[in-house]
Amino acid sequence: MRTGTDLAAVEDVLEGITAHGERYLSRVFTPRERADAGDDPERLAARFAGKEAVLKLLRPDRSDAVPLTDVAVVHDAVGAPVVELTGRAAELAEAIGCDTIAVSLSHERGLAVATAVALTDR
Template sequence: MTQIRTGCDLASVDDVRAGISAHGERYLARVFTERERADAGDDPERLAARFAGKEAVIKLLRPTRSESVPLRDVAIVLDEHGAPSVELVGAAAGLAATAGITTVDVSLSHERGLALATAVALSER
């Protein structure tokens, strides 16, 4: 039976900016892929939107309490038309495969210090 899965998240641009200020490259490398950083130009607003996107995708993957999904296993990148798309590797890809999810769509927005993301997928299990 096909199910619709959704996830959403809200992230603070100030929290991302604080992470960058406090931990610099270590924070950026732990949370974001090089492609995400290049697509966002290391802009805290755009990075916050990607952070929210990662969290939204993880929520729709529904890991159990014992399953860990590193943030870098979910990448929010721009496709050839400039729209955000999702790339999964590692634990995130494994959860998607188990759920019968082949594609995840994501929508991002940021305004007035907040970033919002919604992720949607069809699950075949």
């Protein structure tokens, strides 16, 4: 079993949006994440924490650049958060025998937290 947890400040996400606008948003979040979150900074911060939690679970090498958009935290049909991996993140998951990553998100009082959990073959 592998786990990852992350805490993100809503203020940091808001500062990224304010300073860099669309460039920041498109570099960090997928179009579906943005649509699911309605570009709300609290919800985006929760997704950012989710992405970081997943990357901690995947444990890439320090030299391994994994774009944040390779990890998407989106809603399923009933509104629960699910993880979708593409590109390098999907390759890392496959290398450790990880089919599914569960994620839990929460945000309150300017902070967002996420925990990711997965069973792996290795």
